[in-house]
Amino acid sequence: MLYRIWNLIVKELIQLRRDQLMVLFVLFGPLSEMLMVAWSTSQGIEHLPTAVLDLDRTVASRGLITAMINTETYDPYFVETMDQVTQDVSYGRALAAWVIPHGFQAQLNDADPEPPQVQVIVDGTDVAAARTAAEVAPGVVASYGQKVTLQPAQAQGGSVIPLDVSLRVWFNEEMKESNFMIPSELGFIAAAIASMVAAMGIARERELGTLEQLMVTPIRPLELVLGKITVALVLGYTEFLLMLGMVIWLFDVPMRGSLPLLLVTAFFYMIVELGWGIAVSAVSSSQMQALLIGFAIVMVMIIFCGYAFPVETMPPLMQAVSNIFPLKHWLIILRAILLKGAGVEVFWPQLLAIAGLGMVIYTGTVLLLRRKKLE
Amino acid sequence: MNWRRVLSVMRKEWWHITRDRISFILLLLSPVLSLVTMAYAFSIDITDVGIGVMDQDLSRLSRQFLNQLGSTDALRLEALPQNLDEVERLMMRGTVKAVVIIPHGFAQDLKAGRTAAMQVVVDGTDPNTAGHAIQHVSAHAEHFAAEQLKGQLARAGLPTEELSPIDLRLRAWYNPSLKFTVSMIPALVGIVLSVPAMAASLALAREREWGTLEGLIVTPIGRAELLIGKLIPYVLAGTLSVPLCVATAVYGFDVPFRGNLWLYLALSVLFLFATMSIALLLSVFTKSQQVAIIGSMIIFLFSGFFMSGLLIPMAIMGPALKMEGYMFPTTHFVIISRGIFVKGIGLAELQGYVVVLAVIGVMFLGLTALMFKKKL
Numbered sequence: 126m127l128y129r130i131w132n133l134i135v136k137e138l139i140q141l142r143r144d145q146l147m148v149l150f151v152l153f154g155p156l157s158e159m160l161m162v163a164w165s166t167s168q169g170i171e172h173l174p175t176a177v178l179d180l181d182r183t184v185a186s187r188g189l190i191t192a193m194i195n196t197e198t199y200d201p202y203f204v205e206t207m208d209q210v211t212q213d214v215s216y217g218r219a220l221a222a223w224v225i226p227h228g229f230q231a232q233l234n235d236a237d238p239e240p241p242q243v244q245v246i247v248d249g250t251d252v253a254a255a256r257t258a259a260e261v262a263p264g265v266v267a268s269y270g271q272k273v274t275l276q277p278a279q280a281q282g283g284s285v286i287p288l289d290v291s292l293r294v295w296f297n298e299e300m301k302e303s304n305f306m307i308p309s310e311l312g313f314i315a316a317a318i319a320s321m322v323a324a325m326g327i328a329r330e331r332e333l334g335t336l337e338q339l340m341v342t343p344i345r346p347l348e349l350v351l352g353k354i355t356v357a358l359v360l361g362y363t364e365f366l367l368m369l370g371m372v373i374w375l376f377d378v379p380m381r382g383s384l385p386l387l388l389v390t391a392f393f394y395m396i397v398e399l400g401w402g403i404a405v406s407a408v409s410s411s412q413m414q415a416l417l418i419g420f421a422i423v424m425v426m427i428i429f430c431g432y433a434f435p436v437e438t439m440p441p442l443m444q445a446v447s448n449i450f451p452l453k454h455w456l457i458i459l460r461a462i463l464l465k466g467a468g469v470e471v472f473w474p475q476l477l478a479i480a481g482l483g484m485v486i487y488t489g490t491v492l493l494l495r496r497k498k499l500e
Numbered sequence: 501m502n503w504r505r506v507l508s509v510m511r512k513e514w515w516h517i518t519r520d521r522i523s524f525i526l527l528l529l530s531p532v533l534s535l536v537t538m539a540y541a542f543s544i545d546i547t548d549v550g551i552g553v554m555d556q557d558l559s560r561l562s563r564q565f566l567n568q569l570g571s572t573d574a575l576r577l578e579a580l581p582q583n584l585d586e587v588e589r590l591m592m593r594g595t596v597k598a599v600v601i602i603p604h605g606f607a608q609d610l611k612a613g614r615t616a617a618m619q620v621v622v623d624g625t626d627p628n629t630a631g632h633a634i635q636h637v638s639a640h641a642e643h644f645a646a647e648q649l650k651g652q653l654a655r656a657g658l659p660t661e662e663l664s665p666i667d668l669r670l671r672a673w674y675n676p677s678l679k680f681t682v683s684m685i686p687a688l689v690g691i692v693l694s695v696p697a698m699a700a701s702l703a704l705a706r707e708r709e710w711g712t713l714e715g716l717i718v719t720p721i722g723r724a725e726l727l728i729g730k731l732i733p734y735v736l737a738g739t740l741s742v743p744l745c746v747a748t749a750v751y752g753f754d755v756p757f758r759g760n761l762w763l764y765l766a767l768s769v770l771f772l773f774a775t776m777s778i779a780l781l782l783s784v785f786t787k788s789q790q791v792a793i794i795g796s797m798i799i800f801l802f803s804g805f806f807m808s809g810l811l812i813p814m815a816i817m818g819p820a821l822k823m824e825g826y827m828f829p830t831t832h833f834v835i836i837s838r839g840i841f842v843k844g845i846g847l848a849e850l851q852g853y854v855v856v857l858a859v860i861g862v863m864f865l866g867l868t869a870l871m872f873k874k875k876l
Contacts (some may be wrong), residue, residue, distance in 0.1 A: 146785065154828060162806050250838045253813055266668045293621050294621075297625055413792050421530055438547060459595075
């Protein structure tokens with residue numbers, strides 16, 4: 126049996142050597158992908174181009190603008206008219222706008238119960254930027270206003286801050302988006318690419334008519350599956366090691382857990398993850414079909430496995446469904462090892478789940494191939 | 501250029517696409533299906549984040565604060581840990597995403613008019629969930645603090661209105677309640693419309709893999725004729741799925757469509773043309789369908805997500821990244837699609853992006869024609 130598998134592996138390797146562009150793409154594609162993610166998520170949402178219309182032009186209005194600049198959320202430039210504001214927002218030149226009305230300082234200092242109005246406009250077309258711009262504004266306005274008006278209370282000796290909330294963030298102290306997205310990438314890309322390779326492996330043989338030749342050899346379905354995944358596994362795991370190196374040394378993502386533990390669990394996970402690739406490959410009749418089915422599955426994985434969106438907030442039904450994907454459990458393990466420094470005692474339920482899924486996927490694929498052989 | 505020859509290549513390619521019924525249905529529906537999946541994910545707001553409270557004060561005031569925290573949809577009181585070891589265990593497992601620690605003496609300090617301390621520990625692993633927890637816990641703390649301050653001001657004989665001295669009018673244009681779906685779904689159309697391009701990149705690679713390219717080489721067909729004939733059927737298939745995507749967005753997810761539908765359709769075709777010509781150039785260099793697929797996944801899917809301004813606004817990217825982003829057609833289509841859908845703007849505002857899309861399309865098609873040798 127081992128001999129037959131070995132022969133198949135040699136055949137796959139010869140095929141791979143002929144298609145060197147393939148090796149190049151499989152190895153360097155995900156690396157460049159990770160660079161993209163790392164660069165684009167390493168920066169917080171700040172310095173948003175902001176149009177400022179200051180109709181008051183007083184010490185108070187300038188003070189508010191300075192307070193606004195100090196948050197580093199807005200990158201202000203001045204405009205003269207409201208029309209200009211409207212135009213800039215609709216062309217996308219400004220993502221937010223602050224309008225300080227005439228008489229701002231007078232109303233602020235006056236005991237007049239009518240408070241001055243400040244208008245903040247955000248462009249809702251791009252929600253990620255708009256939400257940040259909208260969340261920061263109330264704090265700026267309130268703290269500036271209170272600084273000006275609560276001075277008398279302070280003078281009387283009362284404490285102006287009744288509650289001091291000190292905030293401590295664990296595991297990802299600076300709440301860097303990149304510490305979340307880069308491990309996601311690490312968990313996902315290598316496996317996704319390796320499974321695409323695997324997915325098209327059997328479909329390719331079928332499309333080119335060479336599966337028939339394989340079927341008449343004494344090789345058994347299980348051996349065929351094992352031979353096919355070995356090459357994908359070697360590629361995928363090399364990829365994982367390359368990416369892990371980049372993650373730790375280039376992107377400064379903390380590695381708090383045990384490295385050997387990570388390497389062992391990653392290997393184990395990758396075998397399981399490749400299983401669904403082979404399963405897709407076994408059901409599809411052409412590479413085009415394998416691609417389209419594989420694409421749909423990858424989409425679902427990105428969305429429902431906690432790759433970018435937290436699983437906990439999904440409706441209960443979707444949470445239950447997400448459990449059938451090994452990726453969901455793996456992302457929990459990966460983040461726990463990297464960021465939390467956790468050990469097996471924390472994530473053994475996830476490990477068990479991956480093992481169980483592996484058994485189901487591989488048994489299913491072998492049974493499927495056996496039936497297809499008879500047809 | 502002989503259009504009859506182009507037409508016969510088109511017919512052959514169209515026949516290829518439709519012959520395999522499963523692939524054809526998948527090709528037409530997969531843009532819409534992936535749009536639905538992703539749109540669904542964006543329609544879920546973060547709610548019910550599990551938190552814990554470690555109450556060391558055990559006073560009436562601390563209980564009042566605790567009850568307020570647990571009584572919203574945003575946060576769910578999951579555990580009441582007694583000591584820091586327990587806090588750590590809960591956070592490691594991920595059972596709670598934040599723990600509020602109310603120290604001994606909390607109520608006493610508040611009553612005496614001193615600044616009372618409170619600690620919040622947050623799991624930063626997922627910054628989005630962490631941000632949500634921080635935002636809601638501090639909103640509660642601020643509200644609680646404002647109530648205490650009002651009491652103090654009243655004692656000092658000052659009017660309580662002084663607490664909000666400026667009236668902030670916050671307006672979100674085009675998307676008043678800042679819904680994620682309104683902003684994301686039009687942008688996602690740009691991602692899902694690259695599926696036909698991915699399929700097109702298989703088209704040339706397949707001829708080579710099957711050896712049928714040899715048959716084409718001996719025919720009198722020109723390079724440009726062959727390429728255009730290959731490209732048009734996939735543009736057509738993609739065009740068919742545009743109305744489906746728009747209908748899904750408008751009727752399925754309540755995204756407003758404020759612009760001109762015909763303009764949108766025309767610009768979608770231009771976008772399809774631009775992505776296809778990139779896909780064709782890619783398939784010139786590939787020997788097998790596998791390579792073509794992986795290459796186009798990297799170009800369209802991954803860059804589409806991260807470099808196109810879909811998730812991360814282009815405005816915050818550095819100059820080098822911005823330049824790279826603007827090289828992808830998806831970036832321009834994301835702006836066009838959001839503009840027409842949500843802002844209802846027309847050609848006048850969008851002309852710059854339209855020109856770039858056309859240039860990308862023509863440039864890459866020309867490049868493909870140059871690189872593509874009718875040889876083996």
